[in-house]
Amino acid sequence: xxxxxxxTIERLILYRRILLGINPDEKxxxxxxxxxxMTGFTAxxxxxxxxxxxxxxxxxxxxxxxxxxxxxxxxxxxxxxQNVALIGVGHLGRxxxxxxxxxxxxxxxxxxxxNDESKVNRVIQGCRxxxxxxxxxxxxxxxxxxxxxxxxxxxxxxxxxxxxSAGVKGILNYAPIKLHxxxxxxxxxxxxxxxxxxAAYFARQKMSEESFYELHT
Amino acid sequence: xxxxxxxTIERLILYRRILLGINPDEKxxxxxxxxxxMTGFTAxxxxxxxxxxxxxxxxxxxxxxxxxxxxxxxxxxxxxxQNVALIGVGHLGRxxxxxxxxxxxxxxxxxxxxNDESKVNRVIQGCRxxxxxxxxxxxxxxxxxxxxxxxxxxxxxxxxxxxxSAGVKGILNYAPIKLHxxxxxxxxxxxxxxxxxxAAYFARQKMSEESFYELHT
DNA sequence: GCCTGTGAAGCTATTCACAGCT
DNA sequence: AGCTGTGAATAGCTTCACAGGC
Numbered sequence: 001x002x003x004x005x006x007x008t009i010e011r012l013i014l015y016r017r018i019l020l021g022i023n024p025d026e027k028x029x030x031x032x033x034x035x036x037x038m039t040g041f042t043a044x045x046x047x048x049x050x051x052x053x054x055x056x057x058x059x060x061x062x063x064x065x066x067x068x069x070x071x072x073x074x075x076x077x078x079x080x081x082q083n084v085a086l087i088g089v090g091h092l093g094r095x096x097x098x099x100x101x102x103x104x105x106x107x108x109x110x111x112x113x114x115n116d117e118s119k120v121n122r123v124i125q126g127c128r129x130x131x132x133x134x135x136x137x138x139x140x141x142x143x144x145x146x147x148x149x150x151x152x153x154x155x156x157x158x159x160x161x162x163x164x165s166a167g168v169k170g171i172l173n174y175a176p177i178k179l180h181x182x183x184x185x186x187x188x189x190x191x192x193x194x195x196x197x198x199a200a201y202f203a204r205q206k207m208s209e210e211s212f213y214e215l216h217t
Numbered sequence: 218x219x220x221x222x223x224x225t226i227e228r229l230i231l232y233r234r235i236l237l238g239i240n241p242d243e244k245x246x247x248x249x250x251x252x253x254x255m256t257g258f259t260a261x262x263x264x265x266x267x268x269x270x271x272x273x274x275x276x277x278x279x280x281x282x283x284x285x286x287x288x289x290x291x292x293x294x295x296x297x298x299q300n301v302a303l304i305g306v307g308h309l310g311r312x313x314x315x316x317x318x319x320x321x322x323x324x325x326x327x328x329x330x331x332n333d334e335s336k337v338n339r340v341i342q343g344c345r346x347x348x349x350x351x352x353x354x355x356x357x358x359x360x361x362x363x364x365x366x367x368x369x370x371x372x373x374x375x376x377x378x379x380x381x382s383a384g385v386k387g388i389l390n391y392a393p394i395k396l397h398x399x400x401x402x403x404x405x406x407x408x409x410x411x412x413x414x415x416a417a418y419f420a421r422q423k424m425s426e427e428s429f430y431e432l433h434t
Numbered sequence: 435g436c437c438t439g440t441g442a443a444g445c446t447a448t449t450c451a452c453a454g455c456t
Numbered sequence: 457a458g459c460t461g462t463g464a465a466t467a468g469c470t471t472c473a474c475a476g477g478c
Contacts, residue, residue: 005469009418013411017393031437040395044471047438059437059477082417092316095309095367099393099409107417146420148413150312170420172412176234176316178257184426186419190412192316194230195389195405196365200299200324201226202403203363203387209401222447248459261449264460276455276459436478443472450465456458 008049009076014039015046016072019065031062077106083144085168087159088151089114089129092174092192096148097125110142135159139166146170153177225266226293231256232266233289236282248279294323300361302385304376305368306331306346309391309409313365314342327359352376356383363387370394377404 018038022030032043032050039046050056050063055071057063086093089112100109114120115132122129130138138144147163149156149171156175163171170186173179176193235255239247249260249267256263267273267280272288274280303310306329317326331337332349339346347355356364364380366373366388373392380388387403390396393410 006415006419007469009415010411013414014395014408017410033437038395042471044473045469048440048470051439057438059439062437076414076418078417078421082421084413084417090312091308092312095307095312096409096413098308100413103410104414107413145424146413146417148416168420169423170416172416178231178255184423186416186423188412188416188419190407190409191231192313192407193320194227194234195407196301196313196317196324196363197230197293197321198223198226199365199387199389199403199405200295200301200363201293202223202405203385204295204299206386206401206403207362224447250459259449261451262447265448265462268461274460276461279459438475438477440475441473443470445470446468448465448467451463453460453462455460 004052008052011039011041011045011049012053012072012076015049016069016076019069019072022065024066027065029058029061029064030068032057034062073106077104081106081108082146083108083110083142084146084148085110085139085142085144085163086112086127086148086150087114087132087135087163088149089116089119089124090150093148093150094125096150096174097127101126107146109148111138111144113138132159135162136166139163139168144168146172148172148174150174221269225269228256228258228262228266229270229289229293232263233286233293236286236289239282241283244282246275246278246281247285249274251279290323294321298323298325299363300325300327300359301363301365302327302356302359302361302380303329303344303365303367304331304349304352304380305366306333306336306341307367310365310367311342313367314344318343324363326365328355328361330355349376352379353383356380356385361385363389365389365391367391 032046035046036043053071053075055068084107086097086109097109109127111130112127113130113132113135119129120131145168147168149159151159153175156177157179160171160179160181164181164185173187173189176191179187181187249263252263253260270288270292272285301324303313303326314326326344329344329346330349330352331346336346337348362385364385366376368376370392373394374396377388377396377398381398381402389405391407393408396404398404
């Protein structure tokens with residue numbers, strides 16, 4: 001199986017979500033251009049991505065929604081459930097727990113950690129909080145391979161080192177800091193501060209584009 | 218001025234942050250390979266990016282940290298402060314307010330909105346909450362061009378339409394949904410559910426890579 | 435006619451590699 | 457000797473455009 005690009009993976013995840021939102025009794029098939037309109041990508045792009053997962057549609061009816069969901073899921077999901085840990089039960093941590101709860105059957109946030117004693121052992125957003133002292137032990141016991149870091153930048157590197165030592169292979173990092181990690185660990189950064197700065201920059205670009213058009217029309 | 222890629226903008230924002238964390242009295246200059254180590258990008262990439270903002274270093278001392286910060290800021294920041302609104306003061310909204318508070322002098326979250334009466338008029342994370350009824354009015358009054366959407370997917374499109382009608386040109390969207398927007402509006406999507414799925418997928422990839430190496434060494 | 439699947443072309447982004455400087 | 461700045465090469469990603477099918 002030849003490797004697939006991260007961008008394609010992102011899009012496949014979005015396709016699946018859209019398809020899951022369609023009632024298969026009302027609409028059993030869908031064309032690439034329909035998906036294109038719904039996702040904002042081009043039809044050609046979608047056909048390419050679908051090709052990558054090894055599914056084929058029919059030139060007459062388009063893609064069968066259920067079959068396509070299955071093919072994407074076979075490709076993206078693990079055969080068994082993957083366990084996920086969340087570290088840092090502040091506002092951001094709660095938001096992630098809450099957004100994610102029950103969204104994906106093959107992905108389960110089975111533990112949350114915090115070093116605030118007042119949170120430990122409470123059940124927050126359906127997840128019991130464990131003291132960070134027990135991080136390594138719990139991760140090993142529960143066979144957790146993915147960690148979500150919703151902690152301040154100061155402690156992010158230390159926590160990353162510890163979860164990696166306990167066997168974690170994928171980190172979703174919300175702390176605004178570059179983590180130093182071995183090559184056999186995947187890190188996805190979601191820097192919230194940078195996101196605001198970026199949106200502001202391009203907002204400004206759009207404003208000047210607009211005045212450009214106004215001048216020339 | 219020829220257009221610069223979104224990826225370069227992201228990196229510039231990160232360079233600036235790193236540089237701001239350096240004490241200029243201790244270290245007045247920095248080499249591209251040092252920045253490379255700190256950021257995880259390559260030295261060549263960094264030199265290219267710096268080129269884009271029109272700053273030049275010295276082959277002897279490398280880049281002057283302060284001058285580089287200034288050049289990046291001139292490039293990225295607006296001349297005056299840009300006002301930002303946050304819509305949806307739930308856990309995620311609070312997290313964003315809290316992370317962002319006072320981080321960038323040229324970017325200010327001046328208003329937050331919610332339709333929960335019990336939050337309206339309270340000051341949360343240093344920002345008074347305004348009722349969503351007054352969204353358009355307040356955005357116009359405060360001359361807000363950037364909106365952060367930390368609301369459920371169901372209401373995201375409606376709110377997006379409304380902030381755009383009030384003049385917003387940049388949206389940072391945390392709702393897991395594709396927004397339909399006119400071409401003169403920039404949208405940056407930060408889909409939290411997708412991020413977890415992606416991290417889990419690549420965690421799995423890393424695991425199989427590892428077993429591959431184990432078999433072949 | 436209108437779809438999918440896909441080779442080929444086009445475009446964007448990154449890295450190489452080296453001239454030029456001190 | 458060791459850096460920057462950058463043309464040229466490479467790699468990666470997206471779109472074009474059309475054959476093939478019903």
